[in-house]
Amino acid sequence: xxxxxxxxxxxxxxxxxxxxxxxxxxxxxxxxxxxxxxxxxxxxxxxxxxxxxxxxxxxxxxxxxxxxxxxxxxxxxxxxxxxxxxxxxxxxxxxxxxxxxxxxxxxxxxxxxxxxxxxxxxxxxxxxxxxxxxxxxxxxxxxxxxxxxxxxxxxxxxxxxxxxxxxxxxxxxxxxxxxxxxxxxxxxxxxxxxxxxxxxxxxxxxxxxxxxxxxxxxxxxxxxxxxxxxxxxxxxxxxxxxxxxxxxxxxxxxxxxxxxxxxxxxxxxxxxxxxxxxxxxxxxxxxxxxxxxxxxxxxxxxxxxxxxxxxxxxxxx
Numbered sequence: 001x002x003x004x005x006x007x008x009x010x011x012x013x014x015x016x017x018x019x020x021x022x023x024x025x026x027x028x029x030x031x032x033x034x035x036x037x038x039x040x041x042x043x044x045x046x047x048x049x050x051x052x053x054x055x056x057x058x059x060x061x062x063x064x065x066x067x068x069x070x071x072x073x074x075x076x077x078x079x080x081x082x083x084x085x086x087x088x089x090x091x092x093x094x095x096x097x098x099x100x101x102x103x104x105x106x107x108x109x110x111x112x113x114x115x116x117x118x119x120x121x122x123x124x125x126x127x128x129x130x131x132x133x134x135x136x137x138x139x140x141x142x143x144x145x146x147x148x149x150x151x152x153x154x155x156x157x158x159x160x161x162x163x164x165x166x167x168x169x170x171x172x173x174x175x176x177x178x179x180x181x182x183x184x185x186x187x188x189x190x191x192x193x194x195x196x197x198x199x200x201x202x203x204x205x206x207x208x209x210x211x212x213x214x215x216x217x218x219x220x221x222x223x224x225x226x227x228x229x230x231x232x233x234x235x236x237x238x239x240x241x242x243x244x245x246x247x248x249x250x251x252x253x254x255x256x257x258x259x260x261x262x263x264x265x266x267x268x269x270x271x272x273x274x275x276x277x278x279x280x281x282x283x284x285x286x287x288x289x290x291x292x293x294x295x296x297x298x299x300x301x302x303x304x305x306x307x308x309x310x311x312x313x314x315x316x317x
Contacts, residue, residue, distance in 0.1 A: 030101035037098040131201035194223070
């Protein structure tokens, strides 16, 4: 696998792509139109990607071709020159957050050499994620949430009430939340954005130790690309609600519908991950306009050299 171009220059190009998507989406903050916000981000991200000297292919995108006119799964982007790259993206993670001017909306993207990312269908995925610094195998998707919390607490040398678990605030997670309450651990509930929920485990400043819950499978692959850069751990299993979702999985080449994917199964190759804040949140500042300038903050990571950078940009409007 050729990774010679997975360097600081390519990481910077990825950061510029998510930055442009975030700026475009920010124009729709608080306007109550989720579709328009998403479309603005999609248009800007596609234009930016097509300017890059890559042979890009969307493997995690806005949906299948008949559902998404741009940045659909299988779409080719870039100039067609240079390295063959698979791309996972969510031009606007948090369309509702953006429409309602709420915190934590992001523009998100990941690069990997061709074949380096799981082609996850647009279904749900059960997930558990843990940040860096722990022995491999300390968490297990098939273990009870309480048992995973106890394992993390034991390794940290603290009681379970000193562990913080990020969970999406959904009715489907009521049993998980109740079980965690029995341990008296801290629960950080999020309304949307489970890519950021997983990434929170990699940043000590958030105080989040674990992420547990069911969310989108495409978002699971994006989160795995970020964890690959930091040395974290993650497991996921696809969840199917109907025959149509099973058919979607079959079309992406998935035969074992019950497979439990570890981090290497979700992101097998080297990865570059980039996320730019649209609205201010726990992980990143949002887009800001002041004195004729626009400012952004971007988190960009590269698994090849383990680099994790925060880029603050300021440019004329």
